[in-house]
Amino acid sequence: MLHLPIYLDNNATTPMDPRVLEAMIPFFTKYFGNAASSSHTFGWQAEEAVKKAREQVAALINAEPNEIIFTSGATESDNLALKGIFEMYSAKENHFITVKTEHKAVLDSCLHLEKMGAEITFLPVKNDGLIDLTQLENSIKPTTVLISVMYANNEIGVLQPIKEISAIAKKHDTLLFSDATQAVGKIPVDVITDGIDLMSFSAHKMYGPKGVGALYVRRKNPRVRITGQIDGGGHERGIRSGTLNVPGIVGFGKACELCRNEMKKDAEKTRILRDKLENELLKIKGVEINGNRQQRLPNVSNLSFKNLNAADLMRSLGQKIALSSGSACTSATHQPSFVLKALGLSDEMALSSLRFGLGRFTTEEEIDFTTSQLRDVLVS
Numbered sequence: 438m439l440h441l442p443i444y445l446d447n448n449a450t451t452p453m454d455p456r457v458l459e460a461m462i463p464f465f466t467k468y469f470g471n472a473a474s475s476s477h478t479f480g481w482q483a484e485e486a487v488k489k490a491r492e493q494v495a496a497l498i499n500a501e502p503n504e505i506i507f508t509s510g511a512t513e514s515d516n517l518a519l520k521g522i523f524e525m526y527s528a529k530e531n532h533f534i535t536v537k538t539e540h541k542a543v544l545d546s547c548l549h550l551e552k553m554g555a556e557i558t559f560l561p562v563k564n565d566g567l568i569d570l571t572q573l574e575n576s577i578k579p580t581t582v583l584i585s586v587m588y589a590n591n592e593i594g595v596l597q598p599i600k601e602i603s604a605i606a607k608k609h610d611t612l613l614f615s616d617a618t619q620a621v622g623k624i625p626v627d628v629i630t631d632g633i634d635l636m637s638f639s640a641h642k643m644y645g646p647k648g649v650g651a652l653y654v655r656r657k658n659p660r661v662r663i664t665g666q667i668d669g670g671g672h673e674r675g676i677r678s679g680t681l682n683v684p685g686i687v688g689f690g691k692a693c694e695l696c697r698n699e700m701k702k703d704a705e706k707t708r709i710l711r712d713k714l715e716n717e718l719l720k721i722k723g724v725e726i727n728g729n730r731q732q733r734l735p736n737v738s739n740l741s742f743k744n745l746n747a748a749d750l751m752r753s754l755g756q757k758i759a760l761s762s763g764s765a766c767t768s769a770t771h772q773p774s775f776v777l778k779a780l781g782l783s784d785e786m787a788l789s790s791l792r793f794g795l796g797r798f799t800t801e802e803e804i805d806f807t808t809s810q811l812r813d814v815l816v817s
């Protein structure tokens with residue numbers, strides 16, 4: 438049975454897995470303690486639950502539990518990483534390298550740091566969305582403290598070559614930060630083999646609750662130090678104060694455990710469905726894929742539909758199929774996507790593009806329905 442509307446906007450947020458909700462519920466009511474209350478059993482229960490969640494989160498990315506800082510989400514983690522590094526190291530090194538197609542949480546944090554006196558290089562991308570590694574290496578200076586490159590792009594799904602980037606960062610004794618919000622839980626991410634020093638991710642992009650995320654901060658080889666941006670009770674080793682969101686963190690932990698066990702299966706399923714959708718739509722004249730077709734997340738497809746206004750199309754499908762023209766953060770403004778513009782698309786082509794974001798709960802019936810609806814609109 439097909440249930441409408443169909444949700445194909447899993448890069449904006451994912452539905453929460455019912456198993457995650459089940460794990461969270463007792464922590465709203467029965468086990469409501471403050472994880473920082475060390476004098477009674479209510480506090481100990483909460484602390485124990487956070488400890489377990491921290492292990493589950495760390496295990497998914499091959500980190501140590503004490504390298505995980507819980508935050509309110511990836512926006513906060515991005516701000517904490519960039520501003521925290523700037524504040525810690527700016528007396529000696531204040532040059533940052535990032536990329537024009539990063540998430541706004543990274544770009545706007547970098548613009549803020551620019552006002553504070555940092556020097557920022559915004560690298561362009563090639564027309565497949567990937568950065569040029571030679572250009573990256575050439576832009577490193579003696580004052581470069583951090584390279585910030587996202588793992589997977591939220592609009593086109595393109596995967597930057599993180600291992601090669603980290604090798605370049607190491608060679609020049611520079612730190613590597615990656616916003617991996619779209620990658621963690623979808624594809625294997627390993628902070629050791631990938632050589633990442635700081636990394637952001639968020640529960641609600643991987644079937645967990647909204648309002649909770651993490652920043653991974655490497656503790657050895659090298660030991661990375663950042664200055665906290667929220668002062669208070671000294672929670673999270675003094676890097677991020679504030680009473681911990683225990684139910685959210687428990688849900689995040691459960692979501693990570695589920696992804697660790699099921700990500701391979703989810704990726705295989707979404708890749709087959711994504712390819713089916715894409716291959717059907719590519720048969721229509723004037724349809725093109727945006728971004729590198731191989732180096733890409735398995736669950737995303739960003740397509741341009743020549744001579745078609747994506748906003749109008751979404752409006753006509755809106756009651757049946759939930760889609761997006763790009764990131765949720767910019768879709769309110771009806772501006773052409775800056776990510777697609779960075780790939781070299783014209784305003785017109787960028788405004789003719791749609792992002793299909795599949796997920797764990799997407800079914801073949803939904804993809805077949807979507808294909809036929811789009812074909813009706815496009816071929817008529």
Ligand SMILES: *Cc1c(COP(=O)(O)O)cnc(C)c1O
Nearest residue numbers: 510511512540591616618619639
């Ligand atoms: C969603 C997203 C964010 C923001 O995450 P929140 O947890 O919603 O703050 C940051 N970066 C990328 C790449 C994202 O996809």
